[in-house]
Amino acid sequence: xxxxxxxxxFRPHFRPEGHFDRSASHKPILVLEGxxxxxxxxxxxxxxxxxxxxxxxxxxxxxxxxxxKSTLLRLVYRAETVDEGRILFCGRDVARLTDESIxxxxxxxxxxxxDFRLVPYWTVSQNxxxxxxxxxxxxxVVRSRxxxxxxxxxxxxxxxxxxxxxxxxxxxxxxxARAIVTEPAIVLADEPTGNLDPVLALDILGLFEEIHExxxxxxxxxxxxxxxxxxxxxxxxxxxxxxxxxxxxLSALGGALGGTLGPDHGVDIDVRDDELLEAPLH
Ligand code: ADP
Numbered sequence: 347x348x349x350x351x352x353x354x355x356f357r358p359h360f361r362p363e364g365h366f367d368r369s370a371s372h373k374p375i376l377v378l379e380g381x382x383x384x385x386x387x388x389x390x391x392x393x394x395x396x397x398x399x400x401x402x403x404x405x406x407x408x409x410x411x412x413x414x415k416s417t418l419l420r421l422v423y424r425a426e427t428v429d430e431g432r433i434l435f436c437g438r439d440v441a442r443l444t445d446e447s448i449x450x451x452x453x454x455x456x457x458x459x460x461d462f463r464l465v466p467y468w469t470v471s472q473n474x475x476x477x478x479x480x481x482x483x484x485x486x487v488v489r490s491r492x493x494x495x496x497x498x499x500x501x502x503x504x505x506x507x508x509x510x511x512x513x514x515x516x517x518x519x520x521x522x523a524r525a526i527v528t529e530p531a532i533v534l535a536d537e538p539t540g541n542l543d544p545v546l547a548l549d550i551l552g553l554f555e556e557i558h559e560x561x562x563x564x565x566x567x568x569x570x571x572x573x574x575x576x577x578x579x580x581x582x583x584x585x586x587x588x589x590x591x592x593x594x595x596l597s598a599l600g601g602a603l604g605g606t607l608g609p610d611h612g613v614d615i616d617v618r619d620d621e622l623l624e625a626p627l628h
Contacts, residue, residue, distance in 0.1 A: 373437040375401045375532055375563050376422065378589070380431035383417050391417045393587035394431065399565065401531070404558045406574055407567040409584030415567035418584065419534045422565075423455045424448060436531070449480050456525030456533040456562075460540035462517045464524075466510025470501060473509050474523045481528070495527040496520075499553060515546040522553055532563040539570060551576060 376399040383392040391414040399405055407415050420426040421433055424440050433440045435451065443451055456477075464473045474492045483491070496505055499519040504512070509520055518538060525533055535554060539547035551566075551573050558564045568574070574581060581592040 374398045374434075375403075375436060376565075377434040378418075378421075378431065379434070381418075381421065381428050381433060382430035383414070383421060383426065384429050390587050392421075392584075395584075395587070395589045397582060397589045399532075399563060402558075402561060402563055403580060404555070404564045404566070405580045405582060407565060407582045407584065407589075408569055408571075408574060410569055413569075413584040414587065415569070415584055416536050418589075419457070419536050419565065419567060422534060423457055424451060453477075453481065453528045454531045456528065456530040458518070458521050458525045458533065458535045458538045460537040462514075462521045462541075464509040464517055464520055466508065468509055469505060470496065470507050470509055470512070470520050470523075471505035473520055474505075474527050477524045477527050491527055492523075495523040498526065498556075499523045514542055515549060518542065518546075518550055519553065522550070522557070526557060526562070530562065532565065533557060535564065535566045535568075537568055537570075538566070539568065539573065544572065547573060548576065 376397070378395050378397040381392055381395040382390060384390040395418065407418065409415055417426065421428055422435065422440070424443070427441055435455070440451060465476075468476075471489075471492050474495055475488050478488050478491060492505065493502075496502060499522050501516065501519050501523065504516070509517060512520065518541075522538075533554070538554070539550050542550060547570065554564050554566055555577065566573075583590045583592045
């Protein structure tokens with residue numbers, strides 16, 4: 347693969363350190379246009395999802411288990427590819443990125459998973475530093491960025507501990523440090539509190555809110571209704587393969603989820619059409 351292909355790939359939007367430059371700043375950070383994902387022909391997971399996320403937003407994505415939340419996020423960081431439609435990240439169609447430019451995409455997208463995905467026999471620092479390895483930074487710069495990321499997640503001084511001995515909440519903090527150490531433009535969180543008790547879940551949500559306050563766009567997928575109630579945020583409900591903007595917030599949720607939250611979810615499940623508005627295209 348020639349060098350010229352690499353240079354025309356994803357780089358124009360980013361400075362070499364992985365930060366954004368001004369040329370991309372006027373575009374929505376993420377646009378999904380008519381996105382379809384079908385694993386089984388009789389039951390498409392996503393059917394024509396339209397969604398625009400502006401830079402600096404914090405967006406909850408919710409819906410019952412199996413609604414397609416993980417699938418949607420996996421499509422964004424290109425662990426999967428769309429069957430129809432397209433996904434634009436900073437104006438670039440992620441399906442059309444060359445293999446060489448995918449690391450540029452990934453460095454600008456931090457991902458946090460429910461199950462942490464740490465290497466338990468590596469130290470905390472090693473688990474975080476791995477995200478910087480492809481960037482060719484000097485060991486000194488790596489050390490200082492890792493230390494800064496650990497400080498941001500409240501794990502100052504824990505860098506030499508083995509990841510496997512940390513509590514679940516601490517392990518999730520490590521994985522958040524790994525997601526933000528490259529200073530990505532967007533962080534995707536896929537049920538990041540799913541393995542944690544309710545108090546820790548709130549702590550972790552708070553951490554994402556701090557990251558958001560620092561200017562990072564956050565897409566937070568969860569089916570945990572108690573988290574959605576903490577702070578009013580933009581809320582997208584995945585319902586029958588479509589992304590529905592729940593402008594009425596939680597009051598729209600019960601109906602949109604078809605009552606799948608259980609009999610005691612305590613909200614009015616009659617949703618008026620005008621309360622559920624499709625996300626606008628850009
Ligand atoms: P959620 O994150 O909302 O729980 P997922 O995106 O994980 O939902 O899954 C949505 C649907 O797609 C589920 O029915 C799941 O079984 C199916 N699915 C997800 N990934 C695959 C795959 N790689 N192959 C086949 N089916 C899949």
